[in-house]
Amino acid sequence: MKNVHRFIIFGLLGVFALFFLLPFYVMLVTSLKDMSEIRGGSLLALPAGLNFEAWGKAWSNACTGTDCNGLQPFFWNSMAMIVPAVAISTTLGALNGYVLTKWRFKGSELLFSFMLFGVFMPLQVVLLPMSQVLGWVGLSDSIWGLITVHVLMGLASTTLFFRNYYIGLPDELIKAAMLDGAGFFRIFVRIVLPLSTPILVVTLIWQFTNIWNDFLFGVVFSGADSKPITVGLNNLANTSSSVKEYNVDMAAAMIAALPTLLVYVVAGKYFVRGLTAGAVKG
Structure with missing residues (x-):
């Protein structure tokens, strides 16, 4: 049975x-x-x-509006954006989680509660104020503007991941290191980070997927030379021509999806392990 x-x-x-x-x-x-x-x-x-003729055309010759250079420039824009955005948001999330669990201060729990609003806040709410702020600091319509937006919007999630994971680390490790004379950053680098591999993988994959697949921020905050691949794919699919080339559209969609597919194929099992490792903590 x-x-x-x-x-x-x-x-x-x-x-x-x-x-x-x-x-x-x-x-x-x-x-x-x-x-x-x-x-x-x-x-x-x-x-x-x-x-693979359609793949070649989608990469280098397909028209995305008035530009007929394919998805190649959009792909490299996304790569230039995603590497620093993922690295910075993950690093800041790890530091936040470390502070909120092992170096608590008065009001730390209240601060964390306020940060959680960022996890549930609709993305559309921040479009206008974020546009104004990027304009004031001179980052509008640029790759660095997109990086800033994704770091800020991802900070709540990355902090939540690391905070829930670090709660399960014994406080005695931190206290013993402090007795040996180790400071804030030395404890973080030498003790906490080596124990953080599962949640690091989860956060890196989570941030990579969210940022790479984002369309809303890409279309709102990017300029003519900084549009990510999701915007390029949309422009390619909506560019009118005498003959609709479905093979080129599908090849373009596959090119846009390949990085996230590769990430999950290579590190998917670690993603699941990392999620379960932090699922019962908090």
Whole structure:
């Protein structure tokens, strides 16, 4: 009976997985077909051969509005934005979590409660005030403006992750290090960070995914030369032409999705472990 239940559960999970992966399959096979094959064949049919012409055009020649340089400049804009944004927001979140759990001060719990508002606050609320602030400091329509926005908006989540994880670290480790003469940053670097690998992986993947896939901030706060790949993909898909090239659109969508797919393939199991490691703390 136990084997029957297990068979039913795994069978249902397999069906749900296939249903979930069906759009990805359609995108992939469509991107490998030419337009004549798309018009004359089935949506689910495999391509006659591996044809990467649509991928090349989506990367370097497809029109995104009046610009016909493909997704390449948008891709590198996103890379230039995401590396410092993820690194800074994760570092600040780790320091915040460290302070709020191991160096508590009067009002620290109240401060953390206020920071939690940032996790649940609708993104649309900050558009106008953030635009004004970026204009005042001279960062509007720039890569560094986007980095600033994503760091500030991600700080609540990263702080929450690290705070909940660090609560489970024994206070005795910190006290023993203090007795040995170690200071704030030395304890953090030598003791706390080496124990933080699971939650570091979770936070890095979380921030990478959120920032890479963001469209709202990208379209509002970017300039002509700083638009991220999500904006470029939207412009490519909405650019009108005499012939709609579905294979190019699908190839562009795959290019935009590849970095996050690679991150989850490489580090997905660590993401799950890190989530469960901090799930019961707080």
